[in-house]
Amino acid sequence: MIECSEVSFSFPGARSSRLIFDRMNVSFAEGKFHAVMGPSGSGKTTLLNLLDATLRPHSGSITIAGKEVGAYQLGELRGHILTRIYQDYRLIPFLTAADNIRLAQQVAGNLKSKPDCALDLLQRLGIYDLADYPASQLSGGEAQRVAIARALANYPKVILADEPTGALDEKASLEIAVLLRNLAHETGVCIVTVTHDPALAAAADRVVLVHDYQMVEKNLSTSPQGSF
Numbered sequence: 001m002i003e004c005s006e007v008s009f010s011f012p013g014a015r016s017s018r019l020i021f022d023r024m025n026v027s028f029a030e031g032k033f034h035a036v037m038g039p040s041g042s043g044k045t046t047l048l049n050l051l052d053a054t055l056r057p058h059s060g061s062i063t064i065a066g067k068e069v070g071a072y073q074l075g076e077l078r079g080h081i082l083t084r085i086y087q088d089y090r091l092i093p094f095l096t097a098a099d100n101i102r103l104a105q106q107v108a109g110n111l112k113s114k115p116d117c118a119l120d121l122l123q124r125l126g127i128y129d130l131a132d133y134p135a136s137q138l139s140g141g142e143a144q145r146v147a148i149a150r151a152l153a154n155y156p157k158v159i160l161a162d163e164p165t166g167a168l169d170e171k172a173s174l175e176i177a178v179l180l181r182n183l184a185h186e187t188g189v190c191i192v193t194v195t196h197d198p199a200l201a202a203a204a205d206r207v208v209l210v211h212d213y214q215m216v217e218k219n220l221s222t223s224p225q226g227s228f
């Protein structure tokens with residue numbers, strides 16, 4: 001689904017002109033939950049920013065679903081091809097859970113052409129009862145579930161997650177980790193999360209480490225079981 005080939009990148013400017021990636025190669029398959037780990041400052045968020053065309057590589061190629069990321073219209077790439085979720089959820093606090101999802105459909109121009117999927121998604125993520133609650137009244141774990149539902153609203157091929165459990169306690173982190181893995185398996189979406197959280201890494205189908213400006217495979221042992 002995602003292919004990075006010989007990708008090199010550094011930030012311009014004196015302080016940060018060091019290389020972040022140097023002819024880096026990595027791919028991320030559909031229907032899998034991938035965790036990207038590495039020390040602080042190693043380039044994990046930079047990778048997500050390259051994948052959604054916030055940043056452009058100096059050289060090399062990044063394709064999603066067979067097409068160069070830079071060749072997509074930004075409006076098509078962000079919202080239709082891929083969506084992002086964040087540590088701080090980024091919900092609209094005064095809108096209900098359901099309306100946060102509907103807003104994503106509306107912004108993508110899908111609310112007229114496709115059925116309203118908000119309640120179906122909330123049901124699927126086990127939070128149907130929260131549909132009419134303002135986002136500001138949700139717990140962290142509940143808010144992240146709504147954010148994941150919103151990320152699914154336009155049937156993306158890829159979800160990019162930036163520390164999605166960074167603000168959650170251990171129990172909620174494990175639930176979100178298993179939820180993301182099961183969503184990848186059940187819907188075929190390719191999920192790439194950057195994280196420091198061992199619970200996310202343990203739930204992942206695959207863990208890659210950022211090391212020496214490259215992506216290196218890490219061998220997996222066990223995964224938590226369960227269904228959310």
Ligand SMILES: Nc1ncnc2c1ncn2[C@@H]1O[C@H](COP(=O)(O)OP(=O)(O)OP(=O)(O)O)[C@@H](O)[C@H]1O
Pocket residue numbers: 011012013016020038039040041042043044045046047
């Ligand atoms: N806009 C920017 N301009 C210049 N340098 C930047 C910029 N954004 C990030 N950097 C630098 O690029 C490097 C990689 O940053 P990045 O945020 O990708 O790391 P990270 O692995 O996600 O870190 P963390 O785990 O702490 O979130 C760091 O040295 C950072 O200081």
